[in-house]
Structure formats: C-alpha cells, structure tokens
Amino acid sequence: MQKEPMLKATFDKLSKELELLKTVERPKIAKIIDTARELGDLKENAEYHSAKDKQGLMEARILELTDLVGRAHVIDPTCLPHQRVSFGSKVELIDQEDDSEICYTIVGSQESNPEQGLISISSPMGRALLGKEEEDEVEINLPNGKKVFDIEEITCMDKI
Numbered sequence: 001m002q003k004e005p006m007l008k009a010t011f012d013k014l015s016k017e018l019e020l021l022k023t024v025e026r027p028k029i030a031k032i033i034d035t036a037r038e039l040g041d042l043k044e045n046a047e048y049h050s051a052k053d054k055q056g057l058m059e060a061r062i063l064e065l066t067d068l069v070g071r072a073h074v075i076d077p078t079c080l081p082h083q084r085v086s087f088g089s090k091v092e093l094i095d096q097e098d099d100s101e102i103c104y105t106i107v108g109s110q111e112s113n114p115e116q117g118l119i120s121i122s123s124p125m126g127r128a129l130l131g132k133e134e135e136d137e138v139e140i141n142l143p144n145g146k147k148v149f150d151i152e153e154i155t156c157m158d159k160i
Contacts, residue, residue, distance in 0.1 A: 001070075001071055001124065002071065003071055003072070003087035004068055004072055004073060004108060004109065004110070005054065005073050005075050005087050005096050005108040005121055006072055006073070006074060006075070006107075006108035006110050006111065007074070007075065007077075007088075007107070007108065007111060008074050008076065008113050009030060009059055010108065010110050011069070012074050013068055014065055014072075014110065015069055017065060018065040018066065018069055021058055021061060021074050022062060024056065025058055026062075027083045028076050029051055029054055029055045029058060030055075032047070032051040032054075033048065033051045033052065034054065034131075035047075036048035036051055040105070046116045053117045056081065068110065072153065075088065075108075076086055076088075076154050077089070078156055080156070082154050082155055082156050083133060083134075083154070084130075084131050084132065084133050084154070085106060085130055085131060085132045085133075085151070085154055086106070086130065086131075087105070087106055087107070087108070088089040088105070088106065088156060088157045089105070089106050089123055089129075089154050089155070089156065089157065090104075090105045090155045090157045090158065091103065091105070091106065091129055091151060091153075091154055092102050092151070092152040092153040092154075092156070093138075093150065093151060093152060094149060094150045094152050095147065095148075095149055096137075096149065096150060097148070097149045099146070101152065102117075102123070102149075103117055104117050104118075104119045104129070105117055105118050105119070105157045105158075106119060106120075106121050106126050106130070106157075107119070107121065107157075108119065108120065109121075109122055124140065124141060124142075125140050125142070128140045128150075133151065133154070134151050134152070134153060134154055135150065135151060136150075136151045136153075137149070137150055138150075138151060
C-alpha cells in the first residue's frame with residue numbers, strides 16, 4: 001500500500017468529509033430511497049432512480065476517501081530541512097532559456113493546484129526537483145518540450 005503524503009489540514013478536511021458522508025448523507029439518502037420506494041412502481045419512479053444514482057456516487061466517494069485517509073502520511077513541512085527539495089519545499093527556479101523566474105511548492109496530490117504554483121510530489125516536475133539543491137540545474141520534460149532550470153532558492157512553504 002503506497003502512502004499518500006499530505007498536509008495535516010488536508011487530512012483533517014478529507015476525514016471531516018468522510019465522517020459527514022457516513023453519518024449524515026448516507027442516512028439521508030437511505031431515507032429518500034425508502035420514501036421514493038413507497039410511491040410504487042420503481043420502473044418509472046424518477047425520485048427513486050435519482051436517489052439511487054446519488055447513493056452510488058456517494059458510496060464511490062466514501063470508498064475513495066476511506067482509501068486516501070487510510071494511506072495518508074501526514075507531513076509537517078516545518079519539521080523538515082529544506083537544503084534539498086522535499087515535501088513542502090518552496091522552490092524558486094530560473095528558466096535558462098529566457099531568465100524568467102517561476103516558483104513552485106511541492107505538495108501532495110490532494111493539495112496540487114498548478115495554477116497556484118502547487119505541484120504534486122508525484123508529478124514529473126515534482127519528481128525531477130526532489131533531492132535537488134540550490135544552484136543545481138534540473139532538466140524537465142514538459143508537454144511543450146524540454147526545459148532547463150537553475151534552482152535559485154529552496155525554502156519551507158508558506159501556509160496554503
């Protein structure tokens with residue numbers, strides 16, 4: 001079973017959602033299904049079919065969350081050294097092609113949001129950066145071709 005690295009806040013959020021689905025939403029949908037069942041003919045009972053569909057989606061989400069929470073490896077980035085890129089590192093990169101600066105923070109797949117500069121530790125770019133030090137050169141294969149960056153600075157991430 002592969003562990004899923006994540007921040008404590010993400011673990012808490014997922015755990016809370018799982019608990020809500022199990023204790024509030026599951027009984028609510030069961031009640032809707034029972035009420036719809038009482039309306040008679042199930043073949044043409046739209047309320048029943050809608051509730052069953054909703055129940056199926058919810059049960060799939062419960063399974064997904066149960067798996068994620070079970071495999072969670074909660075990491076506090078402030079407890080890690082950031083001389084090398086690791087989980088929770090904020091990495092400033094310089095594009096060798098045009099000297100532009102870009103900044104990424106290495107997070108778990110549940111926190112990943114590339115538009116906000118949060119990249120997954122398991123993404124191609126995240127994997128390429130892991131273990132690198134300041135002033136290292138890193139070559140990354142991106143969808144639009146190969147890019148070469150210099151690592152300008154590595155610090156501990158800010159709060160998300």
